[in-house]
Every structure is written in structure tokens, then in C-alpha cells.
Amino acid sequence: MTSALIAADRGVPRRAAAWLAAAARTACCGLALGGPLASCHEGPRDENVRPNMPAAPTGMTPLPGASDAAQPGAPTDAGASPGRDGGNGQGGAGPQGGESGGGVDPGIADAGVLPTPTFTKRRLLEAAAQCAVGHYQDFEAKAAALVTALEALAEAPQAAERTSARAAFAEAMASWQRAELFRFGPAARAPNPGALELRDQIYAFPLRNACLVDRQLVSGLYEDGNAFAASAISARGLSALEYLLFYEGDANACAPSIDINANGTWAALDGEERAQRRADYALAAARDVLARARSLVDAWAETGGNFMEQFVQAGESGSVYPLDQAALNALNDALFYVENEVKDFKLGVPLGISVDCVNAPSACPDQTESRYVQASADHLRQNLLAARRLFQGCGAGNSGIGFDDWLEAVGASALSEDMLAALSGAQAAVDDLPAPLEPLIVSAPAEVQAVHAAVKRFTDLLKTTFVSVLDLELPQAAEGDND
Amino acid sequence: MTELHADTHRPSLRARLYARLLAREDIAWLCALRVLFGLMMAASMLRFIAYGWIDEFFVRPAFHFKYWGFAWVQALPGPQMHALFWVLAALALCVALGLCFRLAAAGFAIGFTYLQLIDVTTYLNHYYLASLLAFLLALSPAHRSFSLDAWLRPRLRSQLVPAAYHHLFRFQVGVVYTFAGLAKAQSDWLLHAQPLRTWLGARTGLPVLGPLFAQEWAAPLMSWGGFLFDTSIAWLLLYRSTRAFAFVLVLGFHGMTGLLFPIGMFPVIMIVAALVFFSPSWPRVLLARVLGRNANVPTPPVARPEPWPRTPRRRAHDLVFGAALVYCALQLVLPLRHLAYPGSVLWHEQGMRLSWRVMVREKNAALTFFVRDRRSGKSWQVAPRRYLTRLQEREMSGQPDLILQLAHHVRDEFARRTGGPVEVRVEALVSLNSRSPRHLIDPTVDLAQVHDGVARARWIASPPPEPPPHIEPI
Numbered sequence: 001m002t003s004a005l006i007a008a009d010r011g012v013p014r015r016a017a018a019w020l021a022a023a024a025r026t027a028c029c030g031l032a033l034g035g036p037l038a039s040c041h042e043g044p045r046d047e048n049v050r051p052n053m054p055a056a057p058t059g060m061t062p063l064p065g066a067s068d069a070a071q072p073g074a075p076t077d078a079g080a081s082p083g084r085d086g087g088n089g090q091g092g093a094g095p096q097g098g099e100s101g102g103g104v105d106p107g108i109a110d111a112g113v114l115p116t117p118t119f120t121k122r123r124l125l126e127a128a129a130q131c132a133v134g135h136y137q138d139f140e141a142k143a144a145a146l147v148t149a150l151e152a153l154a155e156a157p158q159a160a161e162r163t164s165a166r167a168a169f170a171e172a173m174a175s176w177q178r179a180e181l182f183r184f185g186p187a188a189r190a191p192n193p194g195a196l197e198l199r200d201q202i203y204a205f206p207l208r209n210a211c212l213v214d215r216q217l218v219s220g221l222y223e224d225g226n227a228f229a230a231s232a233i234s235a236r237g238l239s240a241l242e243y244l245l246f247y248e249g250d251a252n253a254c255a256p257s258i259d260i261n262a263n264g265t266w267a268a269l270d271g272e273e274r275a276q277r278r279a280d281y282a283l284a285a286a287r288d289v290l291a292r293a294r295s296l297v298d299a300w301a302e303t304g305g306n307f308m309e310q311f312v313q314a315g316e317s318g319s320v321y322p323l324d325q326a327a328l329n330a331l332n333d334a335l336f337y338v339e340n341e342v343k344d345f346k347l348g349v350p351l352g353i354s355v356d357c358v359n360a361p362s363a364c365p366d367q368t369e370s371r372y373v374q375a376s377a378d379h380l381r382q383n384l385l386a387a388r389r390l391f392q393g394c395g396a397g398n399s400g401i402g403f404d405d406w407l408e409a410v411g412a413s414a415l416s417e418d419m420l421a422a423l424s425g426a427q428a429a430v431d432d433l434p435a436p437l438e439p440l441i442v443s444a445p446a447e448v449q450a451v452h453a454a455v456k457r458f459t460d461l462l463k464t465t466f467v468s469v470l471d472l473e474l475p476q477a478a479e480g481d482n483d
Numbered sequence: 484m485t486e487l488h489a490d491t492h493r494p495s496l497r498a499r500l501y502a503r504l505l506a507r508e509d510i511a512w513l514c515a516l517r518v519l520f521g522l523m524m525a526a527s528m529l530r531f532i533a534y535g536w537i538d539e540f541f542v543r544p545a546f547h548f549k550y551w552g553f554a555w556v557q558a559l560p561g562p563q564m565h566a567l568f569w570v571l572a573a574l575a576l577c578v579a580l581g582l583c584f585r586l587a588a589a590g591f592a593i594g595f596t597y598l599q600l601i602d603v604t605t606y607l608n609h610y611y612l613a614s615l616l617a618f619l620l621a622l623s624p625a626h627r628s629f630s631l632d633a634w635l636r637p638r639l640r641s642q643l644v645p646a647a648y649h650h651l652f653r654f655q656v657g658v659v660y661t662f663a664g665l666a667k668a669q670s671d672w673l674l675h676a677q678p679l680r681t682w683l684g685a686r687t688g689l690p691v692l693g694p695l696f697a698q699e700w701a702a703p704l705m706s707w708g709g710f711l712f713d714t715s716i717a718w719l720l721l722y723r724s725t726r727a728f729a730f731v732l733v734l735g736f737h738g739m740t741g742l743l744f745p746i747g748m749f750p751v752i753m754i755v756a757a758l759v760f761f762s763p764s765w766p767r768v769l770l771a772r773v774l775g776r777n778a779n780v781p782t783p784p785v786a787r788p789e790p791w792p793r794t795p796r797r798r799a800h801d802l803v804f805g806a807a808l809v810y811c812a813l814q815l816v817l818p819l820r821h822l823a824y825p826g827s828v829l830w831h832e833q834g835m836r837l838s839w840r841v842m843v844r845e846k847n848a849a850l851t852f853f854v855r856d857r858r859s860g861k862s863w864q865v866a867p868r869r870y871l872t873r874l875q876e877r878e879m880s881g882q883p884d885l886i887l888q889l890a891h892h893v894r895d896e897f898a899r900r901t902g903g904p905v906e907v908r909v910e911a912l913v914s915l916n917s918r919s920p921r922h923l924i925d926p927t928v929d930l931a932q933v934h935d936g937v938a939r940a941r942w943i944a945s946p947p948p949e950p951p952p953h954i955e956p957i
């Protein structure tokens with residue numbers, strides 16, 4: 001059934017090109033933390049952007065992804081240059097090469113270079129926390145814009161509104177692909193300190209269930225806010241939004257034996273009704289995402305959960321982290337996103353390298369992250385961009401304190417350079433993809449395997465010498481007396 | 484005639500040895516050990532239950548690593564495994580109370596050892612020690628005083644016990660300390676202060692002690708301190724004149740390591756174990772001081788070398804002492820067996836387990852299996868996490884024999900799936916004590932064809948030649 005769905009969706013790339021252009025038009029500004037977020041959006045001020053959004057801490061890093069829509073991934077390049085998947089043609093930077101793949105980032109450039117004072121662990125925690133909050137705030141703004149666009153679509157589910165909604169989705173998704181790398185504290189899963197599991201509530205990939213979305217489309221569950229908020233995460237969040245906004249086929253994703261097909265309730269919906277319901281469902285999902293994004297920002301804000309204090313003051317009384325090293329381990333866990341999600345889930349499984357792909361060693365194209373928008377490569381690009389920010393620094397040109405400063409401070413400069421070079425190599429490999437990742441998985445898997453290999457060079461160092469030199473714990477390490 | 488005279492009037496060496504070993508002494512030390520050990524192990528079982536470790540270590544893993552020769556040991560289903568821990572906790576309490584002691588101690592020793600045999604990745608030196616102590620206790624008359632058994636069955640009561648038990652326990656604990664010390668007599672530990680330097684560097688945020696760990700001299704000082712402590716503490720505890728000072732060192736050392744590192748029950752077990760070096764009546768003396776009374780120390784019979792009886796009892800003694808001798812020899816040989824394998828035991832790990840190499844290496848690895856169908860030529864990359872929990876993956880990644888076990892499991896699964904033979908190779912990049920990563924296993928070797936055993940493993944790659952890097956504490 002999945003393959004049938006893909007077959008029915010062949011028109012997506014063409015449709016995507018239209019909204020890509022729209023996205024480029026709406027990509028207007030870079031953001032600085034605490035800056036005029038709403039000014040980035042044309043038209044009336046977005047009522048979903050709260051005027052009392054928590055201010056960024058002093059010295060806050062410029063906002064990540066200020067040029068999202070113009071960033072790789074942004075649909076601009078994909079639409080204008082079929083030969084590339086959103087790449088900006090810059091290729092990889094050297095070890096200190098800055099934000100490869102991100103293109104010129106006005107927000108960052110305007111904000112200037114962050115200082116790099118003498119390294120202390122506390123300063124690394126502060127820098128990472130500020131970087132994370134900046135990304136969360138950026139996503140909150142994008143999610144609010146998405147809600148606004150979807151309200152218009154739900155009001156009048158026409159082509160123009162759909163195009164705007166898709167552009168807003170692209171911006172929000174690109175923002176989240178950067179933000180979700182900062183998966184510690186409230187974004188993390190239990191039993192991590194401070195965990196509220198908000199990442200999974202916003203984007204549960206690789207969990208996603210298009211059939212359940214279709215079933216809830218028929219049942220109207222999305223109309224009941226409380227029930228919807230408590231429903232399965234695989235049919236909410238950004239994955240569901242992508243499916244609802246970019247799949248317009250008549251078929252559903254369920255097997256014939258599933259109730260909506262067996263009892264004819266799906267077939268009873270005509271095209272217009274389905275379009276309306278998809279818009280309504282998408283709006284409900286976007287509102288749910290926005291609520292979670294606000295919870296995430298609030299959890300860090302001084303006026304909210306004030307997790308910032310807990311995190312930065314790790315090791316002091318009252319913090320959920322008994323030692324500063326525990327908070328640093330949480331940052332390390334965040335870097336392991338590149339190993340687990342990027343290398344294995346987003347590349348290894350679709351490539352068929354991983355036996356988790358049911359067709360392995362042949363490819364599993366339906367396991368690509370962005371099946372309907374075909375923006376998987378851009379998602380990788382954003383992930384790696386955020387990884388570099390966490391590793392090297394969140395300021396313009398990756399200035400500011402990062403893990404590289406820690407490595408240098410302990411005398412492991414060579415390792416720092418090796419890791420930065422490996423990261424640049426991975427970013428360059430993504431940028432060098434000659435086409436969107438989804439068709440390449442099948443037509444030229446070697447191209448994607450090169451990306452996988454490049455990412456692995458970084459994660460091999462991450463898993464071995466990096467954690468050894470800094471004595472960082474691998475996720476979920478346990479006690480022992482023999483090592 | 485002279486020999487005959489000597490033989491008649493002067494006991495033989497064996498007779499004198501037996502007389503010394505069979506000499507009676509106060510049983511109080513053994514009873515105290517029984518009580519403390521029972522309580523400690525009951526607490527340990529409850530920790531497993533409370534922390535969810537039963538599921539994490541024994542129930543959730545779909546694959547378990549086996550000890551060589553013990554592949555037949557299987558984990559129980561979840562509910563039975565949980566029940567086993569409650570039973571073991573109850574048995575440990577029975578040991579402490581001296582209730583049905585023989586049965587409880589033997590049951591606990593067997594049950595606790597069974598737990599360790601389920602999965603090699605749960606191996607900890609102090610669990611191994613706990614198993615040994617449990618078996619030794621089960622064979623001792625530790626229930627003949629201060630126990631419910633003795634209260635319920637007066638004929639069991641005894642205030643004295645052969646000194647042989649005391650010597651055996653002291654030997655066992657002395658072996659642990661001494662070999663833990665000898666394991667530190669290598670360049671990484673003594674010359675480069677690794678891995679302690681890295682570990683301390685991660686603990687500079689601790690109050691009071693943290694800033695000290697940021698000093699350049701801290702790691703070398705503590706490395707040498709640990710080495711000297713381990714190699715000498717058993718001897719310092721053995722002699723009455725240094726015993727009190729040595730026990731203060733024991734408290735300080737294990738208190739410090741317990742504070743600094745996530746080593747669970749290890750410090751408590753070692754502190755309790757170190758009590759065996761005290762005089763036999765120490766519990767009575769301590770209790771009397773606490774209560775402000777005179778200690779009621781039982782008087783042993785006058786020690787006299789007894790003529791060695793030529794009776795069935797003598798043959799029984801020969802058998803028991805022979806078995807004890809074999810046990811002691813094994814305890815000396817096992818930690819030294821690594822000498823039979825060239826290269827660094829920290830790298831190849833042949834002879835690593837059961838040898839008290841406590842906290843002497845830090846290994847982190849990136850590991851991927853490469854499987855190739857020999858008929859079709861199709862290939863796959865297999866990440867260990869497909870089969871393992873995080874804990875299992877971490878422990879396995881630095882231990883070649885476990886990597887081989889998983890390779891065989893991967894081979895069998897893919898052979899079933901493809902219906903034909905497969906090759907399994909591994910890229911195991913390992914960082915030892917913060918060195919640059921290096922292949923632990925020869926990546927060209929088809930592990931599907933390699934058999935595990937005690938012979939030198941030539942499929943293990945050579946260790947890194949360079950010393951560990953110098954890490955500045957921050």
C-alpha cells in the first residue's frame with residue numbers, strides 16, 4: 001500500500017516546485033534573538049507570535065537559520081536548479097570553514113562574531129543553552145506563521161492558500177531540523193533530566209503513520225482539541241503536516257482491510273470534502289505543534305520553567321544535573337543525533353545499508369525522511385548545520401564557544417581539527433549531491449553512500465576519541481568497576 | 484634413629500601446618516562477615532529491583548553474550564527473573580540472620596553466580612568477588628553463633644572456629660587488592676596517569692575536591708597513590724601495628740572512589756571485605772566498647788600440635804585442604820594467565836576477566852559489521868545496536884571475544900535469511916585510554932570462520948604503539 005501511495009504521489013515534485021518559488025519569495029530576513037520576529041513575515045502581524053516571548057539571555061547568539069528559506073533546503077534551489085537538492089553550491093568548508101551549506105546568513109552576519117573567552121565548562125553550557133533557545137524561538141515563530149497560513153487555507157482551501165501554507169511549512173520544517181538537534185532538557189525523552197519529551201511531540205520521526213492520519217481524517221478526531229493532543233504522536237506533528245499538505249491523491253495509506261476502506265467511509269468523502277478536512281486537520285496539527293513549541297520555549301524561559309538556570313548551573317544545588325559533567329553529557333547526547341538519526345535512520349535505512357530496511361541490501365526509498373516534499377537532503381543539511389553550531393559555536397562563522405574550544409583547552413587540538421574537517425566533509429558531501437536524495441537513493445545510491453561514509457567519518461571520531469578525551473558518557477551508560 | 488626421634492617427638496611440617504590451620508579462634512569475625520555480607524547483598528538485589536536493572540540487563544536484551552563453556556546458561560522469562568531477585572534478596576537476608584544458613588548461603592551463591600553467567604557484559608569484578616565470598620561463606624560454619632539457626636538448634640552452637648577459614652578469607656581479599664595493584668603496574672597508569680587523568684578532568688566541577696583535580700599533579704599523584712594502596716594494603720591490614728592506619732586508608736580510598744566514580748556497591752563490598760584482616764574477636768570488642776562493657780571473648784583451647792591421626796578423618800582433612808589449595812592456586816593463576824598472550828592485555832583482553840583489573844582502561848569504539856552473501860555477493864552493514872542494548876554495545880565494543888560472539892550471531896541470522904553461507908567482517912575502531920582510534924580486529928578476517936577459544940587470538944590487531952595523549956585537566 002505504501003508503494004501505491006508513492007506511485008499515486010508522482011506529481012509531488014512538480015507541485016513542490018511551485019511552492020518552492022513561493023517559499024523563496026517569503027524568505028525575507030534573518031533573525032536575531034529577541035529581535036523583531038514578526039517583521040519577517042509579510043502581511044498582517046501574526047497574532048500567533050506572542051508579544052511576551054521570553055527574551056534571549058544576554059549575549060545571545062544570533063538566530064539560527066536566519067535565511068532558512070534561502071538555505072539549502074529551501075525549496076528555492078530545488079525549484080530553480082533541478083540538478084541540486086537545495087544546495088547552494090558553496091561546497092564544504094575547511095575545518096574552520098563555518099556554516100557550510102548554509103549560504104550567506106544575513107542574521108548571523110549582521111549580529112557579528114561572538115567572542116570566544118577562555119574556555120570553561122560553564123561557558124560551554126551557557127553557549128549551548130543560548131544556542132538551543134535561539135533555535136527553539138526561531139521555530140516557535142515559524143510554527144506561528146504556519147498556523148496563520150493554515151488558517152487561511154482552512155478558510156479557503158484554494159491553490160494560492162495551499163502554496164502559502166506549503167511555503168510556511170517548509171520554513172518551519174527547516175527551522176525544526178536545526179532545532180531538534182538540541183535534544184536535551186525539556187526536548188529530551190525521560191529519564192533524561194528535565195525531560196518533557198517535547199521533541200517527539202513536535203516531530204516524531206522516524207515514527208509516522210499515514211494510515212492513522214487518514215483514519216483520523218475520516219473520524220474527525222482532530223476536531224476535538226484535547227483528544228487530538230492526547231492521540232498518537234505518529235499521526236500528529238510535522239510528519240503528519242507534510243502528508244496532509246503535500247499529498248493530494250484520492251487513495252489513502254491504509255490496507256483494504258482497514259475500517260475506512262472496508263466500511264466505505266473513505267470513499268464516501270468526495271474530493272472537496274477531503275481537501276477541506278485535510279486543511280482542517282493540518283490546522284489542528286499545526287496548532288498542536290505551536291503549543292508544544294511554546295511549551296518548549298517557556299520551559300527554558302525565566303518566566304516559565306527556567307530550565308536555563310537548571311542547565312547552566314549544573315552541579316549546583318537545585319539543578320537537575322548533579323554534576324556539570326552530567327549536563328555536558330546531555331550536550332554530547334545531542335551530538336549523537338548525527339550518529340543515530342542522520343547516519344542510521346535518515347541515510348542507512350533508506351539506502352538499504354541497514355538491515356532495518358526490509359528490502360536490504362536494496363534501497364528502501366519509502367523510508368526517506370521527506371517522502372512528499374523530497375527535501376530529505378535539505379533536512380540533513382540543516383541537521384549538520386546545527387551540529388556544527390553546537391560543536392564549534394553558534395555565532396556568525398561559527399564563532400563563540402563550542403566543543404572545539406574544550407578540545408583545544410585540554411590539549412587535543414588535532415582531534416578538534418580532525419572532527420571539524422570530518423564535519424565539513426559531511427556537509428560538503430550533502431551539498432555535492434547532484435539531485436534530490438529521494439530519487440538518488442534508487443538511481444545513484446553510490447552518491448548517497450558517499451554522504452553516509454562522510455558522516456560516518458565524523459561519528460567514528462565522536463564515538464571513540466572524542467568521548468574518551470572529554471570523558472563524556474555514551475548515552476545510557478551504566479555503572480561498572482572494570483573500565 | 485634421629486629421624487625417627489624427630490618424627491616421634493617433633494610433629495611433621497604437615498602436622499604443624501594442620502595444627503595451625505585447625506587451631507580454634509573466636510567465631511565472631513565470621514559471623515560479622517556473614518551478617519554484613521547478607522545485608523549488603525540484600526541491598527544489592529533491591530537496587531537491581533528498584534533501578535529497573537532486571538529488565539535492562541536480563542529481560543530486554545534479545546541477545547546475551549556467553550562465557551566460554553557456559554553457553555547453555557539462559558535467562559529466565561521476565562516474571563521469573565523478577566521473582567528470582569526477590570528470592571535472592573530473601574536468601575541474602577536469611578544469610579544475615581543465620582536462618583537455614585547452609586541452604587540460604589548455597590542458594591544465594593548459586594543464584595547470584597547464575598545471574599552473572601547470563602551475560603558477560605554485566606561482568607563486574609566486585610560481583611565476581613561477591614560470588615566467591617558467597618561460596619566461601621556457604622562452606623563455612625558462619626551460622627554457629629549470632630544466628631537464628633544456633634538459637635533454634637543449640638547443638639549447632641559454637642563460639643570457636645578453625646583458623647583456616649580466617650586465613651582463606653584473608654587470602655581471598657588479599658588477592659583482590661594485590662592483583663588490582665599489579666594491574667596498575669604499566670606505563671599508561673604509572674607514567675601517563677591514564678585513564679585517571681581523563682576521568683579526573685571530568686570531575687573538576689565537584690565541590691572542594693574539584694579544583695584540586697584541575698591541578699597538573701593530581702592525576703599522577705592519585706595514580707601512584709592507587710597503585711601503592713592496592714599493592715600494599717593487604718599487608719598493612721595484616722599486621723596489628725599498621726592495621727588501624729590501614730583501615731583508615733581503606734575507608735578514605737573507597738570513600739573517595741565511591742564519591743568520584745559510578746561503581747555502585749564496590750566500595751561497600753571492599754570495606755566489608757577488609758574487616759577480615761582484623762583480629763577474630765573484633766566484633767565483640769567493638770560491641771563492648773559501644774555498650775560500655777567488657778568484651779566477653781571466648782577462650783580457645785590451648786593450642787597444641789596434635790599428633791596427626793591416621794584415621795578416616797585425616798583423609799577427609801587431606802581432601803578439604805587439597806581442595807582449598809587448588810582453589811588458592813587457581814586464584815593466583817587466573818589473574819596471571821594474561822602472561823600467556825603477547826601484547827597488552829588492556830588491548831586484546833585475553834586474560835582480562837576474573838583477574839581484578841579494576842578501572843585500568845577506558846575504551847570507546849565505533850563498530851560496524853560487514854556481511855556478504857558468498858553466493859550472490861550482496862552485502863550489508865550491520866550496526867551492533869540492532870541486537871544489543873546500549874550497555875551491551877558499550878561493553879562489547881572493546882572486548883574482542885564478545886565481538887566475535889556477535890559476529891557469529893550475525894552470521895547465523897544472515898545465513899538463515901539468505902539460505903546460504905555469509906562472510907562477516909568488522910570495522911572496530913577503538914580508542915584505548917584516549918588514543919586515536921585504531922582497528923581492534925583485523926578488518927580483513929572473516930569472523931564467520933573464526934572459532935573462539937583460549938588460544939592466542941591472531942585475528943586481533945596489534946595494539947597502538949603510541950602512548951596516550953596528554954590531557955590537560957580543566
